[in-house]
Amino acid sequence: MLTISHIPFIIVIILYFVSSVWAVGSIKRPFSFNKRVVKWCMMMGFFIHSGFLVFLGLESNSIPITNVYESFISLLWCILFVYINLDYLYKLPSLDAFLLPVITALSIWTLTFDNGNLFITIPLQKFWLIAHIIPIFIGYATFTISFSLSVMYLTQQRQLKHKLFGPLFSKLPSLEGIDTLMWKTISFGFPLLTLGLIFGVFWVKTQNILGEMWYLDYKVILGLATWLIYAALLHMRLVASFHGTKIACLTIAGFCFVLFTFIGTFFMGSKHAFQTVDEQSHTEILNIPMTR
Amino acid sequence: MSILVIGLNHRSAPVEIREKLAFNANNIPTALSFFLQRHPKAEAVILSTCNRVEMYVSTLDDTVQVEDVLSFLAEFHRIELSSFSSYMYHNKNDHAAHHLFFVAASLDSMVLGESQILSQVKEAYTIACMQETTGKVLNLLFQQALNVAKVIHSQTAIGKGKVSISSVAVEFAEKIFQDFTGKIVLVVGAGEMCELLIKHLYEEGARTFIVANRTFERAQELADTYQGQAIKYDLLGEYLGKADIIISSTSAPHYVIHANQVREAIKHRRGNPIFLIDIAVPRDIEPDVGNIDNVYLYNIDDLQSVVNQNIDERTKEIEKCRSIIEEEVEHFMAKIEEMKIEPAITLLRNHFHTIGRDELNRLKPKLRNMNEGDWNQVVYTVERTINKILHHPAKVAKLEAKNGGGYRYVEIIKKLFGIFHHTEHHQR
Numbered sequence A: 001m002l003t004i005s006h007i008p009f010i011i012v013i014i015l016y017f018v019s020s021v022w023a024v025g026s027i028k029r030p031f032s033f034n035k036r037v038v039k040w041c042m043m044m045g046f047f048i049h050s051g052f053l054v055f056l057g058l059e060s061n062s063i064p065i066t067n068v069y070e071s072f073i074s075l076l077w078c079i080l081f082v083y084i085n086l087d088y089l090y091k092l093p094s095l096d097a098f099l100l101p102v103i104t105a106l107s108i109w110t111l112t113f114d115n116g117n118l119f120i121t122i123p124l125q126k127f128w129l130i131a132h133i134i135p136i137f138i139g140y141a142t143f144t145i146s147f148s149l150s151v152m153y154l155t156q157q158r159q160l161k162h163k164l165f166g167p168l169f170s171k172l173p174s175l176e177g178i179d180t181l182m183w184k185t186i187s188f189g190f191p192l193l194t195l196g197l198i199f200g201v202f203w204v205k206t207q208n209i210l211g212e213m214w215y216l217d218y219k220v221i222l223g224l225a226t227w228l229i230y231a232a233l234l235h236m237r238l239v240a241s242f243h244g245t246k247i248a249c250l251t252i253a254g255f256c257f258v259l260f261t262f263i264g265t266f267f268m269g270s271k272h273a274f275q276t277v278d279e280q281s282h283t284e285i286l287n288i289p290m291t292r
Numbered sequence B: 001m002s003i004l005v006i007g008l009n010h011r012s013a014p015v016e017i018r019e020k021l022a023f024n025a026n027n028i029p030t031a032l033s034f035f036l037q038r039h040p041k042a043e044a045v046i047l048s049t050c051n052r053v054e055m056y057v058s059t060l061d062d063t064v065q066v067e068d069v070l071s072f073l074a075e076f077h078r079i080e081l082s083s084f085s086s087y088m089y090h091n092k093n094d095h096a097a098h099h100l101f102f103v104a105a106s107l108d109s110m111v112l113g114e115s116q117i118l119s120q121v122k123e124a125y126t127i128a129c130m131q132e133t134t135g136k137v138l139n140l141l142f143q144q145a146l147n148v149a150k151v152i153h154s155q156t157a158i159g160k161g162k163v164s165i166s167s168v169a170v171e172f173a174e175k176i177f178q179d180f181t182g183k184i185v186l187v188v189g190a191g192e193m194c195e196l197l198i199k200h201l202y203e204e205g206a207r208t209f210i211v212a213n214r215t216f217e218r219a220q221e222l223a224d225t226y227q228g229q230a231i232k233y234d235l236l237g238e239y240l241g242k243a244d245i246i247i248s249s250t251s252a253p254h255y256v257i258h259a260n261q262v263r264e265a266i267k268h269r270r271g272n273p274i275f276l277i278d279i280a281v282p283r284d285i286e287p288d289v290g291n292i293d294n295v296y297l298y299n300i301d302d303l304q305s306v307v308n309q310n311i312d313e314r315t316k317e318i319e320k321c322r323s324i325i326e327e328e329v330e331h332f333m334a335k336i337e338e339m340k341i342e343p344a345i346t347l348l349r350n351h352f353h354t355i356g357r358d359e360l361n362r363l364k365p366k367l368r369n370m371n372e373g374d375w376n377q378v379v380y381t382v383e384r385t386i387n388k389i390l391h392h393p394a395k396v397a398k399l400e401a402k403n404g405g406g407y408r409y410v411e412i413i414k415k416l417f418g419i420f421h422h423t424e425h426h427q428r
Helices: A004-028 A035-060 A068-090 A095-111 A126-161 A167-171 A175-207 A218-238 A245-267 A279-286 B015-021 B027-038 B066-077 B081-087 B093-104 B116-130 B136-155 B165-176 B192-203 B216-225 B233-240 B259-267 B287-291 B300-316 B318-367 B372-417 B422-427
Strands: A118-120 A274-276 B002-009 B043-048 B052-059 B089-092 B184-188 B208-212 B229-231 B245-248 B274-278 B295-299
Touching (some): A004 A035, A035 A095, A095 A126, A126 A167, A126 A175, A126 A245, A126 B165, A175 A218, A175 A245, B002 B015, B002 B136, B015 B052, B015 B081, B043 B116, B043 B136, B052 B066, B052 B136, B089 B093, B116 B136, B136 B318, B165 B295, B184 B192, B184 B233, B192 B245, B208 B216, B208 B233, B233 B259, B259 B274, B287 B295, B295 B300, B300 B318, B318 B372
Parallel strands (some): B184 B208, B184 B245, B245 B274, B274 B295
Antiparallel strands (some): A118 A274, B002 B052, B002 B089, B043 B052
């Protein structure tokens, strides 16, 4: 159910939606769809998004990941954050047309997760939390961007192969350029994912959060699978110096695993420290002293 | 006041005639000063490119006619007038302005929308400026023409899209490779088209060329031009896997590069793409090659169809350009009309001020007792009155002039106030 507290996030979604429509539109009709609108709406959305996260954090007095809804919003923020920085560094033409629709779709999906009964059931200890969550989130964010780049690569590759020389063809960068960036984003995200996973393992081992059989948790297993896919990708690129279509397809597969690990596991019964609890006991859990 | 353009272009005259009349950068100044010796009051600009020779002339009193320019051209180039006069076109005033705007905007060029003509027009104008053969009218005309061309290029798609085979091929290559430095270009066959492509790629940064040709000497010759390497034709297969870009244009009646060869070559490239351009007819590269992963094959028809499509896109823009030009010609002619009436207005002002001065001179002895300050006040009042009286008629005359009624107004003003040019005055 949508309440008044959703309004800021809905505004954010609307802004992301407008910017993605303009980003896609500017490819076909650059005169009617001004690129500036894309930038403005996205930045405005990002600021409100940041403000909303701060608000959520203050409300729960913790990093805003206390339930699935909040952690999804945090992940989206990370994607935007990484994209804005990358765009500043590399000036990626037309990537917005591929990434912003993904962000918009994920944002709308996020709204459906605010059913209010999946809460984190472990004491949120700042060090472990930051060490586990933040690298993984930023890793996931860069993987989202490399996914968009792969879609872009395959689109351009298809256009070259089938000789479709429309407006999109001239707007997209060279295959080699996309390939290089895909590689850069993955090699940036992979160490972060590794770090996050290692800290996660330390966390469960030392605090005994997921029980004795922690390694049978779906999210742990899928997390490892995701890591393996990207490790294979890196291996192919580094050792066998592989390029092109195969890498792009693997990147897309990797992102599917990311999404599945992040959200799919909740449908499979694994709660990975999120439990269906009532509001009151959740507050009690959160109020456990942070230091131990 | 008149503006005249006399010339010929690739449509009106064959190259044998054009080359006879062509000027080069060295003899244009001579020609201009020669022309101005004959017609000292005229303004002139010569525009000479490989596709056109045109002469723009303006005079205040219409003394230079088409025949004068034609005979000047004949004399300067030492050719018979009759041998070229039938190929010449000429336009006057607004038509002349329209013509120059059309040319500068590259709507009259062989390759529609190319940008070279703009710099050629600019150069022609600069040379004339340096020789001081331009005046008020041609300055205005050429400055506006350059401006119109820029407006048209920025507001319409007349210059968009590549319109030559080699530039389209390079554009495709740019969509595959980020830059060409370090890329290996394998050239099979050493025809003219190949050379054009190599030149284009070289300009874009490609430096490593390998040339294979049936006659090794020709391969060596082409390779030397671009600091490349010539290889024996039989070794072609070995080099396929090394090359990033392969250009083929042999006259062989059969395929030169086969699908299984490329399939073998791509194995060693670990997903790095190969870009193949087949500009030979009959084709050199087996069409199946295009189906291999990470291999991009284009033949002459693919490239030509993109060229045609781009030309069509440009052609669609002509109407838009035409309406911009018509508007600009109107603006230009309004300025010219305004310019025409200016001398008449100056005459009128002088006439009135002379009357005023005469009257003041007549009055001065009568007011001997007046001190200097008061006398200055009287002079000031008289001048101010004259200016106030003339302000409105001058404004209306200029406005009417813009609408094309300038000449009539000049006549009326002259008649009403009994103003004549000095020459006319003397005759009377």
